[in-house]
Amino acid sequence: MRTVTVVGASLSGLYAARELRAQGFDGRLVVVGDEPHRPYDRPPLSKDFLTGRSGEDQLALSDAEETTELDAEWLLGVRARGLDVRGRTVLLGDGRTVSTDGVVIATGASARRLPGCELAGVHTLRTLDDARALRAELAAGTRRVVVIGGGFIGAETASSCAGLGHDVTVVEAAPLPLVPQLGPEMAAVCAGLHRRGGVDLVTGTGVAGLRGTVAVTGVELADGRLLPADIVIVGIGAIPNTDWLAGSTLALHDGVLCDDGCVTALPQVVAVGDVARVGGTRAEHWTSATEQPRVAVRNLLAGHTAETVRPLPYFWSDQYGARIQFAGRRLDTDTVRITEGGVTDDAPDEGGLLALYERDGRTTAVLSVDRPRPFMRARRELGRGVTVAEAAVS
Amino acid sequence: MIPVCRLDDLPAGESVRIDTTPPIAVFNADGELYAIDDTCTHQDASLSEGWLEGCLVECPLHAASFDLRTGRPTCLPARRAVRTHRVTVDDGMVHVHVASEVLAEVAAEEEGTAA
């Protein structure tokens, strides 16, 4: 392979570029990214960056020294608009083309929007530019903030806004937020964090529409209520960025379909990170985006699937001063048992808690709130395929 | 010099965190004692809560690993070293000698003038 093009210049794209060099690829390396910025880290955008506790310099994923070492051509601020797999060409938005032998698709996902998103005061939170705009508005005095969506990003954003002294309401269409991720029992416990943080949580009602002519003035709920708002943050999930691949012959269905080794139907095209549906599942987790590139690049350079990746899903979230960590694969039929700490006033104890999800006497997943040590132990055991219960006995 | 705890209270494989500014983590790695700054250089996590294996500690948040002898990260996502501090045991009591950044800077400057 003489040229490899990485499309998407963020977390998984950078890790792919690193892996290409680490695994001995010494040909031409091109990285295409539609954002004007060098790779930066997204998780802090809803956390310390939004509250002002950390600045832009702390978001950088790489430095000048590494950039020199990687010896890549960075085409930033330009979108890939097509992939001609036959002609082995990446088509760019400005009309240029890149001839390439191999392609790493790392285009991630975009924030899902609502009609009315163009009103002033309405935000999504996916990019640095989004976060800058929201941070600036939050700095202009106390506001009434409505966060639509009680998922992780919604909850973290609500927590950061409350921490800055704003008056915050979270609207969640489901009866409880985070049920798909945590199951009903633990979702209920984590929902208690909002209350503890002084944030109103309105559940079980969708949003009918946004009110306002130039700037947003309120959020109209499906049950007829109107929540006055100066700032609305829409946190209703993300859509994988596959538009540019339409007509490329690659199979697309909620992501780029690939096998367990991140390889698409074409051996010279692999996909990683939030955009990749690897072996049937698409994760939107930081750790998957950093783990998949090693295997994807190995397979790309080998020309076939030489190695597969099935890492244990892991994610964390910081909200209201609590650190939530989750690892494993749970099913709705799993039972859940708190093995350390507990619940006070329907929220995690001040000292946190550890909960194990179990199926047929085996541990399938683990949740921790502020219990990093036992969580790490449990996560490692899960990763090894040993049940936590067995490990405790031996 | 800061007293940490009795050596008996820090068995092999264990760690403690002391609330200095910034906080410091002290480890007993198979009988050898090490002290480093507790906060991971990547983001906000306490290394005293990490996974200790030999002279390496793995961060509990994104699994960067640090060499306790040098403070240097051995893998991503951390790219900067943590400070290391000297540890002594007197009369069964563990003490940490905090590496002073100010002193280190002065020393470096003096070296610079001498050269």
Ligand SMILES: Cc1cc2nc3c(=O)[nH]c(=O)nc-3n(C[C@H](O)[C@H](O)[C@H](O)COP(=O)(O)OP(=O)(O)OC[C@H]3O[C@@H](n4cnc5c(N)ncnc54)[C@H](O)[C@@H]3O)c2cc1C
């Ligand atoms: C606010 C926020 C907080 C988060 N917090 C956590 C957390 O606490 N824990 C956790 O596990 N995960 C968290 N995540 C998720 C994590 O950040 C993502 O999983 C990770 O960023 C995925 O990396 P990626 O490189 O695959 O995709 P992305 O980071 O989305 O990067 C894709 C890049 O490709 C670019 N691109 C898209 N289309 C094109 C195109 N056609 N041509 C060129 N470039 C293109 C995009 O602009 C973007 O720069 C958070 C995400 C956000 C937004």
Ligand code: FES
């Ligand atoms: S905070 Fe330690 S690795 Fe990220």
